Amino acid sequence: MDISPEVTQREEYKIFSSHIANSDSTETTLEQFSKYTNSSLSNDKLETHLRETWNSILHIASQKPHSSEQQDSLVKLLQALVTQADPLNDSNGKAVEIDGSKVWQDLPLFGQQVRECWNFPDDQEVNKKTRDAWINVNAFIARLTATAVNEHGGERQEYGALDFSLYGIWSLRSALEEELSNLPGKTTIDASIGAAAVWILYAGPAIKGLSESEKSFSGKVAKPGFNCKDKEWRGYTKDRWQLWTENLAQTEDMVQDGGIKELVKKAVETMKS
Structure with a gap:
């Protein structure tokens, strides 16, 4: 599996770790995450932010027992990103897309990150x-x-x-x-x-x-x-x-x-x- 341990130093990782460690509400986590995402968009670092987001989630999932409530929590959080998160719009009010995939509805780059870690030695x-x-x-x-x-x-x-x-x-x-x-x-x-x-x-x-x-x-x-x-x-x-x-x-x-x-x-x- 290719998930760099350096991901634990990222802000995205800290947000999601707090979510499952402290039983933060989905709404609270999405709000906190949205604020950080908006800053990434303004700094033209959205793709990097998305990859770090998915790597953080995958790393946490790999470290939590498969039967744990923490895995349930991560699944529900991803569901919420798809169906509840506010659409991400650029400065012109246009929906942001990456390779034709809407943020957040289509979870752009998530599939790529899953594929990259799917390398069992x-x-x-x-x-x-x-x-x-x-x-x-x-x-x-x-x-x-x-x-x-x-x-x-x-x-x-x-x-x-x-x-x-x-x-x-x-x-x-x-x-x-x-x-x-x-x-x-x-x-x-x-x-x-x-x-x-x-x-x-x-x-x-x-x-x-x-x-x-x-x-x-x-x-x-x-x-x-x-x-x-x-x-x-x-x-x-x-x-x-x-x-x-x-x-x-x-x-x-x-x-x-x-x-x-x-x-x-x-x-x-x-x-x-």
């Missing part, structure tokens, strides 16, 4: 801190996706910027369609399996709905993993969901950490229910 044995951070950030992005996609696989239009369902395929594919024994160590295996499990725990109904509605993606971004290379999958499918259900149950014996074993058990129960 699976070519080496990781430590427990890296393992937990990877599982936590997967859970956070899964939570956002569950906000954006309903149980029938349909997108809630107002939260379209929070739909990262493709990332769910990437994590599930890594753990359930590749040869886990090829990974360099037990902690790395735990991280891969744990990441897949939290996607099911926090976005299971949405993922099942996407599978039943056969949502596909362009090109080969959602292609099958090596162990399923004979398949023609380009997204979510019913038989892919079935394979994930079967394979996730089989991964439990490969997990060394007791907490992650419990995650897997709960995820399998969710898939079978």
Whole structure:
């Protein structure tokens, strides 16, 4: 994961840390954040400010346990940014856009920052801190996706910027369609399996709905993993969901950490229910 620890020195990080540490109201945090954003706009530093904002949120999410109220709080704050934050206008009263995306409705650059941190070092044995951070950030992005996609696989239009369902395929594919024994160590295996499990725990109904509605993606971004290379999958499918259900149950014996074993058990129960 590529989230610089230097982000903790930024004002954006301090605002969001205060929000979850002190249970600040959403309205209070949005007001404080808006004031800081307006100063960034006047200083022509908006894009830098946005990247620091998203990095701050992602860093906090990676450090908070996936089941924590702090993650819930961050999800709700992003929802509020999309639907409640005052539109950002320039000096001429025109709505500010970046690459055609409105601030805040479309969360410009957020997707780019998520993609930049989506680089798990699976070519080496990781430590427990890296393992937990990877599982936590997967859970956070899964939570956002569950906000954006309903149980029938349909997108809630107002939260379209929070739909990262493709990332769910990437994590599930890594753990359930590749040869886990090829990974360099037990902690790395735990991280891969744990990441897949939290996607099911926090976005299971949405993922099942996407599978039943056969949502596909362009090109080969959602292609099958090596162990399923004979398949023609380009997204979510019913038989892919079935394979994930079967394979996730089989991964439990490969997990060394007791907490992650419990995650897997709960995820399998969710898939079978």
